[in-house]
Amino acid sequence: MVMSGLISNRNFGSFIASGNEYRSGKDSSLQRRGICGASVARYGDWISKDPLSRCPRGLYFQTNSPLEERVSKAMQSFHDEGPVLRQSSQFMNFKLKAGRKSHFYLSSAPYRSTDIVQREMFGLGLSKRKHTQSELGKVTNVHVHYKSEEDYDVAESPEGTGEAILLEGNLLQVSPWWQQFPKRWVIVLLCFAAFLLCNMDRVNMSIAILPMSQEFNWNSATVGLIQSSFFWGYLLTQILGGIWADKLGGKLVLGFGVVWWSIATVLTPIAAKLGLPYLLIMRAFMGVGEGVAMPAMNNMLSKWIPVSERSRSLALVYSGMYLGSVTGLALSPLLIQKFGWPSVFYAFGSLGSVWFALWFRKAYSSPKEDPDLGAEEKRLIFEGSISKEPVTVIPWKLILSKAPVWALIISHFCHNWGTFILLTWMPTYYNQVLKFNLTESGLLCVLPWLTMAVFANIGGWIADTLVSKGLSITTVRKIMQSIGFLGPAFFLTQLSHVRTPAMAVLCMACSQGSDAFSQSGLYSNHQDIGPRYAGVLLGLSNTAGVLAGVFGTAATGYILQRGSWNDVFKVSVVLYLVGTLVWNIFSTGERVLD
Template identity: 60%
Template sequence: MPAMNNILSKWVPVSERSRSLALVYSGMYLGSVIGFAFSPLLIDSFGWSSVFYSFGSLGSAWLVIWLNQAYSSPLEDPDLSSEERNLLLGNNISKEPVTTIPWREILSKPPVWALIVSHFCHNWGTFILLTWMPTYYHQVLKFNLTESGLFCVLPWLTMALSSNLGGWIADSLVTRGLSVTIVRKGVLLGLSNTAGVLAGVFGTAATGYLLQHGSLRNLLKRYERGSWDDVFGVSVTLYIVGTVVWNLFSTGEKIVD
């Protein structure tokens, strides 16, 4: 994911960057939609291992295409015409590669921590959707394996559609002169994604703990429902915290040279 942002910054003009990022990231959501939709069918027909073989094979095919067709910048693509190359390079500022990362300066900036906190809070809920929703549909709503998979696609399909809509709206606002800080905040995805991955680790484990033990206020007679209430309650709280921190402290302006 950090590499995707870096590549798009070189290939896409600023006025089109939000929609491009949204389109690229929606691939992750649509992949989840396809995965949840087809995995139950594969499991029923060929067993669990077929899921890993199928998606692993697709990943390998993608890698071959990527290595042969993707380039880090317009300067490296031999198939670009001179007009295309000049257009792309004219919309981006070329800089020398960074050799020393000023970690102390970066970590002293409130917007950086706003990005880290927001990414952590966002990924907590995202990984719970990814890992625990089939269990929720099966245990609580009593759906079978195929029905669980089909219902699991709904949050991811919604994210794919809303992210692309948001990207187009954001680019339209930038084109009309609205501040980039208001429209598009944060840029240190590599650093914040580390926090996001940790949210996936802790969120998935915490969900399992809540489902097995419940919270201290949980009574045994309301064990199942109460535990899931706690899971969703924590996720919603973190989403709200992340949103508040993001809007109060983040910025889209340059803060580190």
């Protein structure tokens, strides 16, 4: 329960320096690091009925600074003695500068805890109707003695009368911690879950295709055709998804996409048994749903996430894709062996309904639409941001005239050629070349994607840290994407020299791990150069990326009929090098579209 007010003539003060009585109705600035003493004036009768002694572990006053969003822990407890709270004192060890008034919380957490455990006051024995209100001006006879500890006077501030931070306002009710979780990160986590399902439903075919090809007598060319059919629909809705998201809002478009591809996933076994044409159509339908996911997500995050958190938020969302691959590749063999290959599609597809129920209740297309968004978070989101209004007209001529846009398009093509080949053909490579069985192939495919999930978030943290240190966004994006291109190129060239399956798996993992730095490179750049058109820009560049997936996946099947896996990897390496040159010459982190 937040104690952000005075009750009757009761006062709680926090201060530094030294002095005697002081009243303040304005914000106080604590500019010294050190020990901040706190003294609690003698409280009169709290409430004669329902004393606070029902709290099993005593009461603790703890404080945090909402501006810096950090917590200082209480070092001494403050216990009640029946209906009267005795005069006592405590010390908070401040490791930060509090630029604004601190809020104090009444808590039943032990003093060793560094977290504030909030309790509603009526949950501790006070009924809701007994909450009282008091204005600061009504406070009388307040006398507070305070003095900083000299040993902790690290800022060497002169002694003198300091400002006491007096608590003012009403006795407020605080929501549970899960309701105070930043709304922008709720959106990020829901997008993360959507992308988790996205790749679970996509990669299950990479495992299921092995028993399916035996059952239906498919050769390598047919398998490549089936794998690439997904991209027919995926290609169709890239630009359309971006336009819809920028005009209608990301919530509607992403929700539609998840429901659509989940239904298509569930219907895949039925289509396969009806015949190859029906399976190709169903896989294309699934691609239609997944095609809107990335543009819609990019649109939403461009509205919800400030630039200081951009790389981390996008890295977390895209790591959902990688963990989706991990989950799909790990669980698919187990489900196939126990229940048969159709079970994979039924199980994974049904999860979309659970996600949609949460999305429908919790998500909003923009911060302006969320009625429960707090003022502090809204200020943080909108501070220094571009207009969050929906786009009515897409300036196609202006967009296509910008060199950084074409750098995105070409680089996305080069990046996705290698990425999609590994995504769709890796289990086959493990099975046919490294001679792993079905279960081993699925489980070993997990390692590269798990590596990507880890390194995507590491790269996001590094990128945001470099930006906060003053490095230009352009430089950061070029560094991150160069790692994302040159790393995979190097490790794929090593595959032709390794002699053991273990080293081959390690090279694959290192290739994908370095590839994940792209999430802080080209995948973050759409919001840099044109945040108002982030959905359309991602739709454009990902269209090129999908074309790479269509041609690369299908071409791999034909290359394998006439050549070897080394030839497949050589093509990917050449495209990675081309992408590196284009990106470093033409890309920028500055806004070029308003």
